[in-house]
Amino acid sequence: MANTYSILRNCACLILFIFLFNGCTSSPEKAVHKVYNVEIKQMQFQPASLTVQKGDTVIWTNHDIVAHDVTEEKEKRWTSGPLAPGESWSLVVTESADYYCSIHVIMKGKLIVQ
Amino acid sequence: MKSKIFFKLFTATVIASAMAFSIPVSAQETPKLTDAEIASVAVTANQIDIEYAQIAQKKSKNADVLKFAETMAKDHQSVIDQAVALATKLGVTPKDNATTKSFLAGAVKTKAMLNSKNGDAFNKAYIDNEVAYHKAAINEVENVLIPDATNSELKNLLQSALPIFKTHLAHAEMVQKEFSK
Numbered sequence: 131m132a133n134t135y136s137i138l139r140n141c142a143c144l145i146l147f148i149f150l151f152n153g154c155t156s157s158p159e160k161a162v163h164k165v166y167n168v169e170i171k172q173m174q175f176q177p178a179s180l181t182v183q184k185g186d187t188v189i190w191t192n193h194d195i196v197a198h199d200v201t202e203e204k205e206k207r208w209t210s211g212p213l214a215p216g217e218s219w220s221l222v223v224t225e226s227a228d229y230y231c232s233i234h235v236i237m238k239g240k241l242i243v244q
Numbered sequence: 245m246k247s248k249i250f251f252k253l254f255t256a257t258v259i260a261s262a263m264a265f266s267i268p269v270s271a272q273e274t275p276k277l278t279d280a281e282i283a284s285v286a287v288t289a290n291q292i293d294i295e296y297a298q299i300a301q302k303k304s305k306n307a308d309v310l311k312f313a314e315t316m317a318k319d320h321q322s323v324i325d326q327a328v329a330l331a332t333k334l335g336v337t338p339k340d341n342a343t344t345k346s347f348l349a350g351a352v353k354t355k356a357m358l359n360s361k362n363g364d365a366f367n368k369a370y371i372d373n374e375v376a377y378h379k380a381a382i383n384e385v386e387n388v389l390i391p392d393a394t395n396s397e398l399k400n401l402l403q404s405a406l407p408i409f410k411t412h413l414a415h416a417e418m419v420q421k422e423f424s425k
Contacts, residue, residue, distance in 0.1 A: 172404075173411040195326050195404050196319045215322075233315050236414045 161185060163222075168239065170198050170213070170231075175239035182223050184243050191218040198237070203228045277341060277392045283331045284338035285347070285389060286402070289381055290320040290327070292351040296377070299358050300370045308419045309367050316374070316412065323405050330401055343384070368423040375420055378413040385409065 163185045169176045171193040180188065190200045192213040200219060201209040209232070210219035223241055231237040277285065293316055300313035331338060354373055361369050385406055393399040 173407040194408070195401075196322045196408055233318075234411050234415060235311075236411060236418065 163187065165189065167191065169193055170200075173234060173237060175200075175229075175231075175237060178238070179240040179242065181242045181244055184224055185222060187220050187222050188241065189218055189220040192216065197233060198231045199233055200229055200239075201232045203230045203238070277343065277388065278339065279334070279393060279395050279398055280331075280336050280339040281341040281343070282389050282393050282398060282402075283327055283336055284340055284344045285384070286327045286405070287324055287338055288344045288347050289384070290324045292347060293320045293374075293377060293381075294324075295351065295355065296358065296370065296373065299355065300366075303358075303362065303366050304370065306364075306367050306422075308422060309370060312371070312374070312415060312419050315415070319408055319412070323408065326401055326404075330397055334395060334397070336395075343388070364423065371416055371420045371423060374416040375413065378409055378416060382406065382409050382413065 161183070164183070165187045166180055166182060166189070168180060168188060168190045170190055173194065175190070182188065190210065190213070192198050192215055195215055197212045197214050199210050199212050200221075204227075207227075208221065210221075212233070213219055223243060226243045227241045229239050229241065297313040297316040297320075300309055301317070304310055304313070330336075354377075358366065358369055358373070385402055390399060390402045390406070393402060
């Protein structure tokens with residue numbers, strides 16, 4: 131009985147130690163990444179220009195009745211592929227970029243990483 | 245007495261002029277279109293532009309023209325699908341009318357003109373027609389179809405289609421610059 135009590139006490143101490151250790155070593159400035167939404171509606175990206183931090187996520191959602199895509203404009207480094215009406219696509223942003231809809235080439239947007 | 249003679253002459257001239265020149269459909273006192281007629285115009289106008297795109301896909305080798313034609317075929321089919329789905333939901337059967345007939349008559353002539361051309365002459369003719377056609381379609385949707393529509397869902401669909409047609413026009417005008425150099 132005493133042996134069981136000792137084991138339980140040791141386990142509790144170990145859990146407490148791990149908890150405290152993690153608490154001490156975790157950086158208090160750990161970045162909290164945000165999630166932003168860009169609506170595709172009336173043949174526009176809304177907002178057309180978005181300022182984010184590196185590592186933030188942007189979600190594009192197509193509210194139009196035709197398909198769109200979201201494509202990096204200069205070198206085509208990334209693309210959503212066709213987004214049917216109602217579909218969404220997300221990107222973790224690592225650098226600033228101009229983007230457009232390659233289906234409707236006059237639709238343009240901009241991501242600015244601070 | 246002189247004024248009576250002048251009035252008779254004036255009246256005769258006006259009547260003769262009216263008989264000599266056919267007044268365009270849009271300038272006439274046309275009755276309001278019903279929702280069934282609006283559905284017919286919407287489907288017909290979109291179908292015509294798909295047919296123009298199909299001609300371009302067969303005849304053109306220009307990458308920008310082919311890309312534009314592909315977008316036209318897909319987008320206008322999406323609008324037709326939405327219009328047909330809504331008409332089915334509302335129990336409306338699209339009904340032929342003067343505007344539909346006018347669009348179809350114009351399309352016969354335009355398709356014959358497009359089919360008679362090749363190479364850059366075709367590309368220019370196709371894209372010039374797309375600019376003119378979308379301008380006419382935007383005018384029709386903005387000034388006739390949306391004001392005449394009585395069903396709110398039909399009105400909403402037309403309002404959703406309008407920015408699509410305006411984007412097509414801007415895209416066509418961008419490609420058009422390539423052939424006006």
